Amino acid sequence: MAEKHILAVDDDPTMRELIADYLSNHGFRVSTAAEGREVASIVDEDLVDLIVLDLKLAEEDGLQVVNELRTRSNLPIIVITGHWREEIDRIVGLELGADDYLTKPFNLRELLARVRAILRRAEMDRPVQSSDDGGTRYRFAGWELSLRARRLTSPAGKPVALTMGEFGLLSAFLRAPQQVLSREQLLAATHLHDEEVYDRSIDVQILRLRRKLETDPSAPELIKTERGVGYVFAAPVQVS
Numbered sequence: 002m003a004e005k006h007i008l009a010v011d012d013d014p015t016m017r018e019l020i021a022d023y024l025s026n027h028g029f030r031v032s033t034a035a036e037g038r039e040v041a042s043i044v045d046e047d048l049v050d051l052i053v054l055d056l057k058l059a060e061e062d063g064l065q066v067v068n069e070l071r072t073r074s075n076l077p078i079i080v081i082t083g084h085w086r087e088e089i090d091r092i093v094g095l096e097l098g099a100d101d102y103l104t105k106p107f108n109l110r111e112l113l114a115r116v117r118a119i120l121r122r123a124e125m126d127r128p129v130q131s132s133d134d135g136g137t138r139y140r141f142a143g144w145e146l147s148l149r150a151r152r153l154t155s156p157a158g159k160p161v162a163l164t165m166g167e168f169g170l171l172s173a174f175l176r177a178p179q180q181v182l183s184r185e186q187l188l189a190a191t192h193l194h195d196e197e198v199y200d201r202s203i204d205v206q207i208l209r210l211r212r213k214l215e216t217d218p219s220a221p222e223l224i225k226t227e228r229g230v231g232y233v234f235a236a237p238v239q240v241s
Contacts, residue, residue, distance in 0.1 A: 164209075
């Protein structure tokens with residue numbers, strides 16, 4: 002984790018410095034910002050590996066900052082909310098593309114564990130590329146996934162990049178179409194088991210995969226939620 006660059010965003014200077022000092026003492030390079038304009042400037046001018054963002058900024062909505070970040074990059078984001086009752090902010094933050102969340106007050110050791118886990122996952126989730134064109138192919142709703150080539154092709158014939166985690170998740174669904182899969186089964190399929198990784202990791206992966214596959218990710222037709230149980234890939238799948 003040495004040399005990884007973390008950006009801590011909070012309008013409270015005491016909290017900013019507390020996070021910065023703690024992460025710096027554990028081998029990270031840390032920059033700080035108090036508002037969205039500073040975030041954009043730092044991200045444009047320097048390589049940032051992960052952002053820790055308080056959603057309750059003084060002059061702007063932190064959710065809007067998350068949304069703007071997602072339009073320009075896939076940087077991992079941990080959002081911080083001020084109270085456990087602010088569940089809607091956490092949900093919207095994850096839907097917008099945040100990777101994890103913490104609720105104040107939080108333990109700095111837990112923040113460090115989440116940062117390390119997400120950075121490890123980001124390393125695993127680098128886009129997979131291959132020129133091999135053979136092997137099993139799955140076809141569904143006009144899409145095609147080549148297992149050996151690890152290539153997803155849209156109904157329009159365009160390649161769609163998948164991270165390792167997304168590829169593992171989609172492969173698990175296509176091997177068991179129209180069957181409910183639990184989070185534990187999906188965690189095993191995506192190799193995300195880690196003592197510092199939680200079930201919500203799968204929910205974040207599902208959100209990202211839906212954005213790539215679904216016409217309307219907020220009303221998914223392919224990957225459906227079975228509340229309290231898991232997820233099901235609803236479309237029929239052809240294998241060749």
